[in-house]
Amino acid sequence: MQRRAFLSDSIGVTAAVALPHRETPITPPSSTGAVGTAHVLELREGLRSLYHLDDAYGGGDVLSLAVKHLRRVRRVINTREFPETIGRQLRLLAGETAEHCAWLHYDADDQDAATSYWGEALTTATMVREASLEILVLASLSMQASYTGRPRDGYDLARAAQERATRYGSPVLQSLIASREARALSLLRDGSAARQRLAESMRLVERADRGRPAPDWAAFHGYAELDYAQGLLYTETGHHGRAVAFLRAALDHQDRTYGRNRALYRLTLARSLVTCGEVDEAAAQATESLGHLEEVESGRVLRRLSEVVDLLKDVDAVSARQAAEELTEYVQERKAA
Numbered sequence: 001m002q003r004r005a006f007l008s009d010s011i012g013v014t015a016a017v018a019l020p021h022r023e024t025p026i027t028p029p030s031s032t033g034a035v036g037t038a039h040v041l042e043l044r045e046g047l048r049s050l051y052h053l054d055d056a057y058g059g060g061d062v063l064s065l066a067v068k069h070l071r072r073v074r075r076v077i078n079t080r081e082f083p084e085t086i087g088r089q090l091r092l093l094a095g096e097t098a099e100h101c102a103w104l105h106y107d108a109d110d111q112d113a114a115t116s117y118w119g120e121a122l123t124t125a126t127m128v129r130e131a132s133l134e135i136l137v138l139a140s141l142s143m144q145a146s147y148t149g150r151p152r153d154g155y156d157l158a159r160a161a162q163e164r165a166t167r168y169g170s171p172v173l174q175s176l177i178a179s180r181e182a183r184a185l186s187l188l189r190d191g192s193a194a195r196q197r198l199a200e201s202m203r204l205v206e207r208a209d210r211g212r213p214a215p216d217w218a219a220f221h222g223y224a225e226l227d228y229a230q231g232l233l234y235t236e237t238g239h240h241g242r243a244v245a246f247l248r249a250a251l252d253h254q255d256r257t258y259g260r261n262r263a264l265y266r267l268t269l270a271r272s273l274v275t276c277g278e279v280d281e282a283a284a285q286a287t288e289s290l291g292h293l294e295e296v297e298s299g300r301v302l303r304r305l306s307e308v309v310d311l312l313k314d315v316d317a318v319s320a321r322q323a324a325e326e327l328t329e330y331v332q333e334r335k336a337a
Contacts, residue, residue: 035082040089043073047097054100055220058260059107060297066104070097088128095124095133099140106144107260109299114144132215135164135173142180147300151187158184172214175204176221179229186236194233202226224253228265231272240276247272260301263292267304274311274320283312283323290330305331 046069054062073094082090102117118137125134138161146154158181165173178201185194205222208214214221231246247269254262266289273282286308293301305327312324 035076035080035086035090037086037089039076040086040093043069043076043090043093046072047093047100050100054104054107054260055257056259056295058296058298058301059104060299063101063104063108066097066101070094070101073097091124092128092130092133095121095128095130098124099133099137102137103140106140106147107298107300109303111144111148115141118144131164131168132217135161135168135177136215136217138164139177139180142177142184146180146184146187151184154184155181155188169212170214170218171204171207171211172221173218175201176214176218176225178204179221179226182229182233186233189236191233191237198226198229198233201229220258222253224250224255224261224265227253228268231268235268235272240272243272244269244276244278259292260296260298263289263296263298263301264304266292267301267308270308271304271311274308274315279312279315279317280319282308283317283319286312287323287326290327293330302331302334 050062050066050069053065073090077087077090077094098117099121102114102121105111105114105117118141121133122137122141124130125137138157142154142157142161144154145151145157158177162174162177162181165177178197182194182197182201185191185197205226227246227250231243231250234240234243234246247265251262251265251269254265256262266285270282270286270289273279273285286305289305293305309324309327309331312320312327315321
């Protein structure tokens with residue numbers, strides 16, 4: 001997952017935000033006086049900047065900043081005065097920030113913490129009756145369940161999200177969740193149903209202009225995501241040769257601002273290439289991924305890197321050995337840093 005400006009329509013205004021330098025601190029609102037719309041916008045801009053940084057660099061680099069931002073929002077809620085209309089905006093912002101903390105922990109491969117923050121976000125969504133946040137959390141929990149080996153839970157959570165998304169009326173949002181359903185079904189070894197849901201996901205995204213616009217957080221979903229989902233489906237069913245074409249397409253279609261996704265896509269492509277016997281290209285793709293990894297801090301990406309290294313070590317070829325050695329050296333340097 002690739003993310004996300006969030007629910008700008010929920011407070012009735014759109015705040016312009018410039019992407020800060022990675023080390024630029026997020027300025028807290030004034031600590032005196034009643035909280036108003038300007039304070040909410042300032043806090044929301046901080047969250048938006050975190051989304052942009054996450055897209056580019058992955059969860060590890062942004063996590064501590066996001067947790068501090070959530071504490072700041074909580075502190076404002078619990079120590080300041082504001083009218084009820086502002087209170088709802090602040091609580092919604094706290095839920096959005098908790099959800100982003102969950103995502104960052106998920107990306108860093110800290111699943112217990114991710115689950116805890118998603119629980120907080122879901123509680124907030126229920127409290128403030130915000131359907132878009134509820135859908136996001138359910139879809140995210142579905143993604144996590146599939147990732148952690150609980151595909152039945154992943155499917156049930158995606159179905160719950162889809163029920164709410166249908167009422168929301170956004171084809172792109174429904175497409176995103178259908179792709180999560182397809183992922184869970186493929187892990188359940190129901191290839192026929194998975195292909196059907198993925199085909200429906202494609203049809204829905206092609207009807208993007210016929211319904212309600214998707215929430216901003218779903219803007220990342222499109223053809224690159226669907227190509228990647230199709231490649232994973234073929235991977236799960238053991239058809240790595242077929243997977244390669246879709247994984248190449250996903251990499252070609254992925255916006256370069258999503259640095260973490262490009263690293264993950266390239267390594268997944270390398271994994272399928274080595275599995276189907278295209279060892280030289282697999283080694284080249286894996287080595288090229290180092291260009292992305294220098295700027296990305298993501299536990300999920302590093303796990304995929306380890307999978308590729310293990311596969312290359314098992315191949316008796318010069319290119320595979322050289323790539324495995326270079327990647328292993330990189331991992332060791334990363335751990336020592």
